[in-house]
Amino acid sequence: VTAAARYAAPLGLAAVFIAFFIATPNFLTPGNISDLLVSAAILLVLAMGQQLVVTVAGIDLSVGSNLPWAAAVLGFAYSRGWGLAASILLALLAGLVVGLVNGLLIARLNMTDFIVTLGSLSVVSGITLLLTSGNTVPVNSDGLRGLALDGIGPIRWFWVVAFLVAALVGFLLFRTRTGTYLLATGGNLDAARESGIHVNRIRLLAYACSGLACGLAAVLFVARTGGADPSLQTSLLLSSIASVVLGGSSLFGGRASVLGSVAGAVLLTSLINGFTLLGISQYYQPIAVGAVVLGAAFISRFQR
Amino acid sequence: MNTPQRALAALVAAGLCVGVTAACGRGEQGGPNESGSANSDVRIAIVTRDFTNPYWAALRDGAVAEGKAAGVKVTVQAGENETDSNGENAKISTMSGQDYNCFGVVPVNSTNVITPLAPVARKGVPILNLDTQIDANASQQAGVSYASFIGSDNLAAGRQAAQALMNKIPGGTGKVAILQGIAGEQNGINRQKGFTEASAGKLDVVATQPADYDQAKGQTVTDAILKAHPDIVGIFAANDTMGLGAAQSVRNAGLTGKVTIISVDGITAALQAVKAGTLTGTISQYPYAEGQMAVQACARLVRKQPVPPRVVAPIALIDSSNADKAIAAFPQPFTPYDNPLAAK
Numbered sequence: 001v002t003a004a005a006r007y008a009a010p011l012g013l014a015a016v017f018i019a020f021f022i023a024t025p026n027f028l029t030p031g032n033i034s035d036l037l038v039s040a041a042i043l044l045v046l047a048m049g050q051q052l053v054v055t056v057a058g059i060d061l062s063v064g065s066n067l068p069w070a071a072a073v074l075g076f077a078y079s080r081g082w083g084l085a086a087s088i089l090l091a092l093l094a095g096l097v098v099g100l101v102n103g104l105l106i107a108r109l110n111m112t113d114f115i116v117t118l119g120s121l122s123v124v125s126g127i128t129l130l131l132t133s134g135n136t137v138p139v140n141s142d143g144l145r146g147l148a149l150d151g152i153g154p155i156r157w158f159w160v161v162a163f164l165v166a167a168l169v170g171f172l173l174f175r176t177r178t179g180t181y182l183l184a185t186g187g188n189l190d191a192a193r194e195s196g197i198h199v200n201r202i203r204l205l206a207y208a209c210s211g212l213a214c215g216l217a218a219v220l221f222v223a224r225t226g227g228a229d230p231s232l233q234t235s236l237l238l239s240s241i242a243s244v245v246l247g248g249s250s251l252f253g254g255r256a257s258v259l260g261s262v263a264g265a266v267l268l269t270s271l272i273n274g275f276t277l278l279g280i281s282q283y284y285q286p287i288a289v290g291a292v293v294l295g296a297a298f299i300s301r302f303q304r
Numbered sequence: 305m306n307t308p309q310r311a312l313a314a315l316v317a318a319g320l321c322v323g324v325t326a327a328c329g330r331g332e333q334g335g336p337n338e339s340g341s342a343n344s345d346v347r348i349a350i351v352t353r354d355f356t357n358p359y360w361a362a363l364r365d366g367a368v369a370e371g372k373a374a375g376v377k378v379t380v381q382a383g384e385n386e387t388d389s390n391g392e393n394a395k396i397s398t399m400s401g402q403d404y405n406c407f408g409v410v411p412v413n414s415t416n417v418i419t420p421l422a423p424v425a426r427k428g429v430p431i432l433n434l435d436t437q438i439d440a441n442a443s444q445q446a447g448v449s450y451a452s453f454i455g456s457d458n459l460a461a462g463r464q465a466a467q468a469l470m471n472k473i474p475g476g477t478g479k480v481a482i483l484q485g486i487a488g489e490q491n492g493i494n495r496q497k498g499f500t501e502a503s504a505g506k507l508d509v510v511a512t513q514p515a516d517y518d519q520a521k522g523q524t525v526t527d528a529i530l531k532a533h534p535d536i537v538g539i540f541a542a543n544d545t546m547g548l549g550a551a552q553s554v555r556n557a558g559l560t561g562k563v564t565i566i567s568v569d570g571i572t573a574a575l576q577a578v579k580a581g582t583l584t585g586t587i588s589q590y591p592y593a594e595g596q597m598a599v600q601a602c603a604r605l606v607r608k609q610p611v612p613p614r615v616v617a618p619i620a621l622i623d624s625s626n627a628d629k630a631i632a633a634f635p636q637p638f639t640p641y642d643n644p645l646a647a648k
Contacts, residue, residue, distance in 0.1 A: 026401075026402055029401070031401040032398070032401045034401075035397050035398055035400075035401050036398075038397070039394040039397065039398070042390065129487075132488075133487060133488075134486070134487025134488060134514070135487055135488030136389075136413040136414070136415065136416075136488050138414060138415040138439060138442060139415075140415070140439075140441070140442040140445060142445065145418075145419055145422065145446055148419045149419065149422055149423065221390060223419070224390060224393055224419055224420070225389045225390055225393055225415065225416040225419065226415035226416060226417075226418045226419050226442060226446075227389075227413060227414075227415040227416060229387060229389045229412070229413060229416065231387035231389075231486075232387075233390070235384055235388065235391065236390070269394075272391075272394065273394070273398050276381055276394075276395055276398045276399065277398065277402070279337050279338040279379050279381075280337075281337055282337070282354075282355045282381070282382055282384075283355070286384075
């Protein structure tokens with residue numbers, strides 16, 4: 001029963017690949033798959049952060065504004081000539097700080113995760129607008145452009161970043177004691193607390209990691225769009241949650257699948273990519289994405 | 305059949321359905337975003353911000369119609385909304401891997417499309433910059449250049465809007481408010497600049513507020529402005545959707561006819577509002593014509609014919625005197641215009 005459900009995302013991904021392969025000769029080409037994976041990288045990094053939060057039975061809605069916020073900090077620092085390395089470091093730090101604040105409010109003050117991150121979604125978006133006066137800050141850097149376009153031979157830098165993040169999260173969750181604590185905290189908070197796990201610290205860690213992932217995703221975002229755009233990234237936020245759910249992780253915590261979330265993120269990106277190749281109207285794309293998420297929810301009923 | 309098998313079977317069936325329906329469309333006339341045959345020598349990719357704004361939908365329709373008329377392949381794609389820089393980006397990079405031999409791009413902001421266009425430029429495929437100017441320095445540094453810029457003169461549109469407002473306001477002077485678009489968006493900045501230049505010393509701008517090109521926001525902001533400055537006689541909105549919001553607000557306040565409203569774009573809803581008298585006038589731009597010109601320019605570029613480096617799309621003031629004509633001719637301009645790209 002569980003087998004098909006557990007591998008819903010990889011199976012779905014395979015089905016979508018086959019469908020697009022039949023539909024258009026332009027889909028399964030090295031060039032297009034290379035581009036597809038680059039397009040998926042930003043979402044994938046966000047989904048990995050979201051994965052950790054979902055593992056502890058939480059949700060991080062602040063992703064939608066934390067990413068533009070970290071991007072804006074990068075743009076702010078870079079446009080003042082502080083150098084690329086320092087700017088990137090500041091962007092990572094900016095994302096981490098938001099994650100830490102979320103974590104403190106949720107874990108220490110015991111506030112509801114949904115409301116806290118909904119609140120910070122709005123607050124951080126406002127701070128970003130203040131920092132940038134609502135303008136896009138151009139970041140004209142050959143280094144960042146190289147990050148977006150180049151790589152080691154055919155291996156693009158974006159894949160390397162996304163792969164490393166996924167490997168790190170997978171290692172953390174399934175190969176370390178912290179990972180066991182994360183899963184235990186999400187599975188049953190009270191039981192975990194009674195067995196001596198510092199559940200507050202563990203939950204704080206999850207939100208901090210999600211914040212850091214936003215910072216990293218922001219660097220990729222700026223590299224790809226050549227500037228820091230202060231507008232909310234709602235579609236990335238929703239897709240990051242959808243990827244994790246598609247991957248078979250439980251929103252009630254305690255069950256995580258890094259491979260599933262990766263497949264989920266690539267699946268969502270493939271849908272958009274394939275539809276673009278086929279020239280299917282823009283208006284159908286959200287329907288397809290939503291249908292896939294609903295399908296995943298249906299299949300996860302068979303999971304125990 | 306037990307449950308896992310059933311789930312798997314359903315999944316495979318679903319996959320096949322998608323495959324089959326999609327396969328049926330292969331090689332045939334595509335959806336509303338596509339025209340022309342795949343084996344044409346000219347294969348044009350046009351990417352804009354989104355299709356929820358009627359302005360970009362009109363650009364798409366113009367490009368697709370021209371593609372059909374000229375028998376060249378045209379595909380138009382877009383992001384999800386006015387600020388979806390990353391989504392638009394993904395569309396460009398997906399299309400850059402295909403065999404399109406000319407690109408026309410409307411950027412979200414001055415820099416977002418440069419990186420994905422770099423591989424296009426490297427292949428030597430000509431690129432047109434449509435509607436909104438892309439940062440020239442950053443482009444050059446990334447090795448991207450544009451064969452031509454096709455768009456309306458937004459400075460002129462702003463100036464014309466100021467002129468229209470002064471003509472319509474009794475006495476030609478008074479207090480006015482400006483509704484701005486998304487902060488930092490170049491077309492909006494130019495429209496406001498043109499407006500300010502042409503109205504300097506004649507109109508007294510008492511409020512300048514951004515309403516993000518959004519109708520509901522335009523209405524809310526105008527509500528607030530009318531409360532703070534009940535004596536304004538005119539409003540300049542940097543696009544039609546905000547102008548329509550302002551018109552609604554003015555009507556709710558019972559001030560229709562007392563507050564003159566001029567906006568820019570010429571979308572259908574605005575033309576209707578001008579006809580109905582809620583909106584005083586709109587400086588109509590012609591995204592439909594812009595889309596047509598983009599396809600014409602691409603066809604010339606692929607066939608190694610010269611294209612002027614800057615093509616200015618027509619604009620016109622639509623007020624109660626010519627709203628009917630404008631609606632009848634929509635989406636085409638109702639007066640002939642000078643098109644340097646038209647086939648001779």
